[in-house]
Amino acid sequence: EAGVTQSPTHLIKTRGQQATLRCSPISGHTSVYWYQQALGLGLQFLLWYDEGEERNRGNFPPRFSGRQFPNYSSELNVNALELEDSALYLCASTSGLALAKNIQYFGAGTRLSVL
Amino acid sequence: AQKVTQAQTEISVVEKEDVTLDCVYETRDTTYYLFWYKQPPSGELVFLIRRNSFDEQNEISGRYSWNFQKSTSSFNFTITASQVVDSAVYFCALSVRDYKLSFGAGTTVTVRA
Numbered sequence: 001e002a003g004v005t006q007s008p009t010h011l012i013k014t015r016g017q018q019a020t021l022r023c024s025p026i027s028g029h030t031s032v033y034w035y036q037q038a039l040g041l042g043l044q045f046l047l048w049y050d051e052g053e054e055r056n057r058g059n060f061p062p063r064f065s066g067r068q069f070p071n072y073s074s075e076l077n078v079n080a081l082e083l084e085d086s087a088l089y090l091c092a093s094t095s096g097l098a099l100a101k102n103i104q105y106f107g108a109g110t111r112l113s114v115l
Numbered sequence: 116a117q118k119v120t121q122a123q124t125e126i127s128v129v130e131k132e133d134v135t136l137d138c139v140y141e142t143r144d145t146t147y148y149l150f151w152y153k154q155p156p157s158g159e160l161v162f163l164i165r166r167n168s169f170d171e172q173n174e175i176s177g178r179y180s181w182n183f184q185k186s187t188s189s190f191n192f193t194i195t196a197s198q199v200v201d202s203a204v205y206f207c208a209l210s211v212r213d214y215k216l217s218f219g220a221g222t223t224v225t226v227r228a
Contacts, residue, residue, distance in 0.1 A: 033215065043206065043218040056213055088158055092216075103150070104216060106160035 004107035021076040025093030032074040038087035121219035136192040138207030150208040
């Protein structure tokens with residue numbers, strides 16, 4: 001069974017540009033979570049999508065947005081990139097039942113570098 | 116708000132030594148879930164264990180063991196007879212009703228041959 005897959009592996013952008021990161025959850029999983037792992041800031045929750053809806057959002061500005069498609073894959077968009085957006089972006093998925101206790105399975109991440 | 120504290124930033128041991136990673140959590144929720152994840156150099160977070168707030172039974176899985184104590188709000192992790200492959204960053208995390216994972220800062224474990 002395939003795990004959570006993320007693309008691209010690496011992404012290099014310049015300040016002010018937009019970045020789009022993609023995530024495919026484990027087959028059968030309906031919830032997708034996004035986390036940012038920036039140097040010195042640790043792992044921070046960004047967004048949670050379930051059944052196509054945004055359910056929860058972390059303490060990030062509106063230029064961080066995303067969506068979830070009917071096949072449960074998800075996209076994270078970061079507009080007006082700033083240097084401090086450079087980080088590893090991790091996607092996780094769960095099955096959607098009893099979410100709080102469910103294990104989140106993670107992908108290998110997309111490393112975004114903003115120059 | 117939830118908070119997870121991993122006081123140890125880095126631990127370095129020689130192979131076959133035991134390693135204990137400390138995790139202290141804070142939450143006002145009575146129902147919560149605690150997790151440990153491993154992050155090898157490849158970057159992917161690998162799930163190790165989940166424990167709910169009503170189950171204080173300790174658990175052993177091979178060389179890994181976990182000690183959950185509600186009285187001290189701690190969920191410590193021990194690697195017995197460490198191996199070089201155990202070298203990674205280990206994260207403790209907490210989940211409550213809002214479903215997101217709140218992570219500690221992580222502990223980097225280096226096992227030297």
